[in-house]
Amino acid sequence: MGLYDMYQSKKTIRRNFPLLGRMRYLLESLGPEMRQYFIETDTDGKPFNRLQRSLVYQRSKKESDSMPFGTQLDVYQDGYEWINHSIRAIPFSQVNPNPRIKVGSSQCTKPYEASLFNISAMSFGSLSKNAILALNNGAKQGQFYHNTGEGGLSPYHLQGGDVVWNIGTGYFSCRTDDGKFNYDEYVKRATLDNVKMIEIKFSQGAKPGHGGILPKEKVTDEIAAIRLVSKGKDILSPPTHSAFTNPLELMDFVQLLRKGSGGKPIGIKICIGNKSEFLSICKAMIETKTYLDFITVDGGEGGTGAAPQEYSDHVGMPLRDAIAFVYDALNGFGLKDQIKIIASGKVISGFDIVRTLSLGADLCNSARGMMFALGCIQALECHNNTCPTGVATQNPDLMKGLVPEEKSVRVARFQHETVKSAMDLMASAGLAHPDDVTRDAVTTRIDRNKVETYAEIFPELETGCLLYESTVPKDFLYFWRKASVEQF
Numbered sequence: 221m222g223l224y225d226m227y228q229s230k231k232t233i234r235r236n237f238p239l240l241g242r243m244r245y246l247l248e249s250l251g252p253e254m255r256q257y258f259i260e261t262d263t264d265g266k267p268f269n270r271l272q273r274s275l276v277y278q279r280s281k282k283e284s285d286s287m288p289f290g291t292q293l294d295v296y297q298d299g300y301e302w303i304n305h306s307i308r309a310i311p312f313s314q315v316n317p318n319p320r321i322k323v324g325s326s327q328c329t330k331p332y333e334a335s336l337f338n339i340s341a342m343s344f345g346s347l348s349k350n351a352i353l354a355l356n357n358g359a360k361q362g363q364f365y366h367n368t369g370e371g372g373l374s375p376y377h378l379q380g381g382d383v384v385w386n387i388g389t390g391y392f393s394c395r396t397d398d399g400k401f402n403y404d405e406y407v408k409r410a411t412l413d414n415v416k417m418i419e420i421k422f423s424q425g426a427k428p429g430h431g432g433i434l435p436k437e438k439v440t441d442e443i444a445a446i447r448l449v450s451k452g453k454d455i456l457s458p459p460t461h462s463a464f465t466n467p468l469e470l471m472d473f474v475q476l477l478r479k480g481s482g483g484k485p486i487g488i489k490i491c492i493g494n495k496s497e498f499l500s501i502c503k504a505m506i507e508t509k510t511y512l513d514f515i516t517v518d519g520g521e522g523g524t525g526a527a528p529q530e531y532s533d534h535v536g537m538p539l540r541d542a543i544a545f546v547y548d549a550l551n552g553f554g555l556k557d558q559i560k561i562i563a564s565g566k567v568i569s570g571f572d573i574v575r576t577l578s579l580g581a582d583l584c585n586s587a588r589g590m591m592f593a594l595g596c597i598q599a600l601e602c603h604n605n606t607c608p609t610g611v612a613t614q615n616p617d618l619m620k621g622l623v624p625e626e627k628s629v630r631v632a633r634f635q636h637e638t639v640k641s642a643m644d645l646m647a648s649a650g651l652a653h654p655d656d657v658t659r660d661a662v663t664t665r666i667d668r669n670k671v672e673t674y675a676e677i678f679p680e681l682e683t684g685c686l687l688y689e690s691t692v693p694k695d696f697l698y699f700w701r702k703a704s705v706e707q708f
Contacts, residue, residue: 223311253450276421276592279637280630287542301652306650315647321583325511329483330412335364337639340585341386343371345443351611352376358631372447373409381452383414388421390457392447401463410481422490438614467504467705487514499703502553511558517542519565539565544678547580570641577657593634594627
C-alpha cells in the first residue's frame with residue numbers, strides 16, 4: 221500500500237506521506253460525527269441544533285420537555301424572537317387542543333378539514349418503505365394529513381391516513397411513457413377515499429428551479445412501477461411543467477384536476493422566486509374566476525431533498541419573507557378568503573407554528589421534524605442511500621432497523637404534543653384559535669437596542685389594493701406591472 225501511495229498521482233498527501241497520509245481522509249470522513257457528538261454545543265448544530273432535535277425526540281417519546289434554569293439562547297442577539305403574551309391569557313382548558321382548518325374555496329365541492337400541523341412532502345424512494353408506512357400510520361392515529369412528495373402515490377401511502385397527493389413536473393403515478401400528464405391514470409388515484417387534496421408542485425425549498433433527482437441506486441423495480449418509469453437510470457424531474465405554459469393554462473389545469481378528483485381541494489406548492497410570477501398567478505385567478513384552494517409556501521432554507529450547495533444556500537425566498545409576501549399578494553387581490561396558506565420549512569415547534577401563523581399562514585407542514593420523530597439523527601447521509609436509521613435509504617439491511625409499528629406512535633405523539641404546545645402559546649397570548657393570530661403577536665430583535673413586531677416589519681396591504689394600478693403600493697408596482705396572465 222505504501223509503494224502504491226508513493227507512485228500513484230491522484231492524491232498528493234498520500235504520495236508525499238505514504239500510509240500515514242491515509243489518516244487524513246479517515247479523520248475527514250469522521251469529522252461530522254466527531255463534531256456532533258463531542259464538539260457541538262446545544263445551540264450550535266446545523267441545520268437543526270441539539271436543543272431542537274432533543275425537543276422532537278422528547279415529544280415523540282412522550283418524555284418531559286421542560287427546561288430547567290432558563291433559556292440557553294442569547295435574548296439580546298439580533299434575530300431573537302418572542303411571543304407577546306397577554307394579561308388576559310385564556311385558561312388552557314378552554315382552548316381546543318386540536319383545531320381544524322377548512323381547506324376549500326367556493327368552487328370546491330369536497331372541502332377538507334385539515335389539522336394545524338401535518339407531514340410535509342417526502343417521496344417514497346427518497347424515504348424507505350418502512351418510513352412511509354410509519355408516517356402514514358402516524359397520520360391515521362393522529363388524524364392529520366401525509367403529503368406524498370412528488371415521487372408518486374404508493375401503496376404505503378394508503379394505509380388509512382389522509383393523503384395530499386403531490387404532483388410534480390415528472391407526473392409520477394399519472395404520466396404517459398414520454399413523461400406527459402395522463403388524465404386517466406390521475407382520475408384512478410385522485411378519486412381514492414384516502415386522497416383528500418391534490419397539490420401541483422412548482423418548486424421545493426431545497427432546489428427551486430432545479431427539478432428533482434432520484435439516484436439510480438435508489439430505483440427499485442417497485443419504485444419504477446409506482447412512478448410509471450423505467451429502471452436502471454437516475455429519475456429526473458424537469459424544472460418546469462409540460463401540462464401548462466402560462467398562468468391562464470394553469471387555471472385550465474386546476475379546473476381539470478378538480479373535475480377529475482370529484483371536487484377535492486386543488487393547490488400549488490411553490491418556493492417564491494420572481495415576485496411578478498406569483499402576481500401573474502393571482503391575476504389569472506381574477507381574470508378566469510378560477511381559484512386555488514390552497515398554496516403551500518416552501519422556504520428557500522431547503523428541506524429533506526439533497527441539492528447542490530448553491531441551491532440550498534442561495535436560491536429561493538426564505539420562509540418568513542415568502543409567507544408575508546404571499547399573504548399580502550392574496551389579500552391585495554381580494555383572494556385570501558378563498559385560499560388557505562400552508563407554511564413548510566423548518567417548522568418543528570409550537571413557537572415555529574405560531575410564528576408562521578403570525579405572518580399569514582393558516583396551517584403548517586413539517587418534513588425534517590417528522591424524520592426526527594422516526595429516529596433520524598441528522599447524519600446527513602440522505603442522498604447516499606446509507607442512512608444509518610433506515611429513514612432515507614432503500615438498503616434493506618438498514619431499512620429493517622426502522623419498525624413502522626413503533627415509529628408511527630412516535631410520529632403521532634410528536635404531532636399531538638407540538639399542536640398542543642402551539643395552542644398553549646396562543647392561549648397565553650389571549651388567542652383562542654389559529655385564525656386569531658395576527659402580525660403583532662410576535663416580536664423580533666432588529667439589533668441590540670431595537671425590537672419590532674411583524675406588523676411593523678411586514679406592514680399589511682389593504683384588501684383589494686392590487687386590483688387596480690392606481691391603488692397598487694409603491695413597493696409592489698414594478699412587479700405588478702411586470703406580471704402577465706400570458707406568461708410566468
